[in-house]
Amino acid sequence: MQLTLFWIFSLLMILFALGVVSLRSPISCALSLVGSFLALAALFVTLDAFFIGIIQVLVAAGAVMVLFLFIIMLLNLQAEERRPVKLSAMVGAGAIIFCFIKLLAEVIAASPLLSRPIPLLQETATNDIAMIGTTLFRSFNLPFQIIGVLLLVATVGVVLLSRRTLK
């Protein structure tokens, strides 16, 4: 069951990812990326990582991509749609992708850490939110706090900047 779902959502994700680079209209590209994100979230959910899956939808698909789409619509990029697909660019991209996959396969085959299967999560760990919470606040407390302050500063900065332009 899990394996079937894995194949379905992986294929969907790859199809949407191909759509991102091969479709001509910028809106279609952005929406393909959203589809790819949603399929990735579904993959997380099949691995029982509900929290990460849902955060993927909430942040990447729900907030970031809406802004992307918003800006693409405002720009109304007509020239992009008329540009034809170049054969040389496709061949080049194909070569790069091939090299990258080959490299990745070599690394995975050579690495002793990745050659053995990754251990399963503990059976008792049913509440993934509590698990993430304890890990963040016990093992990575200081980095987590620093990132929190950084985000707060960024938020305050954005509010300040937008206020200044209003005057």
Place this chain on the structure above:
Amino acid sequence: MDASNVISQFFSPAAWTFLKAVAGWFMSPIGFLVWTTLVKSAVLLGIVLGLVSYTVYAERRVSALIQDRLGPNRVGWQGLLQPVADALKLLLKENFTPKSANYFYFRLAPKLVMVPPILVLAVIPVGSSLFGVPITIASLNTGALYVLAISSISVYGIVLAGWSSNSKYPFLGGIRSSSQMISYELSLALSLVPVFMLIGSLNLDTIVHYQVEHGWLVFPFWPKGMTFSALWHPAEALNAFRAGLSLKHFLYWIPLFISFLLFLISMFAETNRLPFDLPEAEQELIGGYHTEYSSMGFALFFLGEYTAMIAGASAIITLFLGGWSLPLIPDGSHGWGWGIVNIVTFFAKVVALLLFFIWVRWTLPRFRFDQLMKLGWYFFFELAIVNIFLAAAVLTYIH
């Protein structure tokens, strides 16, 4: 000779083994889960879509009442068959696509508006349990976040409708809607943090059970000792009542009530209801993002909007108004009768909140767009953050 042997005489041996295998699958854990989930989904969808069509009817009748008119009262007794007539009218109209519209996205957009609110209903506990089967379709540990995540992707349908119509007013509506929904998502999510801090869970079932024990989150003064039997002993009931009115409960109540107000108002903005209906403002944008739609396309926008209202109301009820619980009413483990009472209670609360939504729509005037943005970013966002710190202070003081 027992009953199964009697029945088996009517079938050939092969058919009988097949039937037994099917019955075995239905009773196996996975099979049981599959068919109960399918039945629950179908029944819930039926109830909600029925409720949607009558919410439209209620909207028209209540608005008429508020404006001293009659409203639709011709089709059937008191106009109760009006939804059927409306549905037929919309189905029989021409499904027109403007020449300059992007056909694919123009047709896709109404479906994207309709689907997310229905998905939200999957995690809402609309009842306790019936014959030992929990009513919630999917009891996720991340239930509350799931509601926020799904409602955040519902903006795509509206934005795409505005863009693909390739026309001025729908485009303005789509732009307005995306900026409005992003702005109010922040306060929607942040306003819930005090609730999670108090309860310590994001599972909507756990949140409802907490409210069964400690009282609804908008009014957390329900004492532990207050049971049905305590009512027959006035002294005991009075003691329990006094125990509920403690300083501890009152301090909890302040951040929770601010949360409730923030969530409620942000939900009005998320569902594009007046006083925040800028995306479709009839007087300025004709109909906003759905101006160019007709027939089923328009109907789907309409259904999606009202389903979103029901999903939003369900979220508010589950998080703050006690879900399916009612004081002194036991849950479904005490018999299937109580299970049904719980479901009816939930939908009665939904209807009450929908009537409140309608009442507000026909009472308040619309905001201006810059006022709406200012309210979201300069007031609600900050208030939600301050409220989190307030809740943290109260919780440290109490523990």
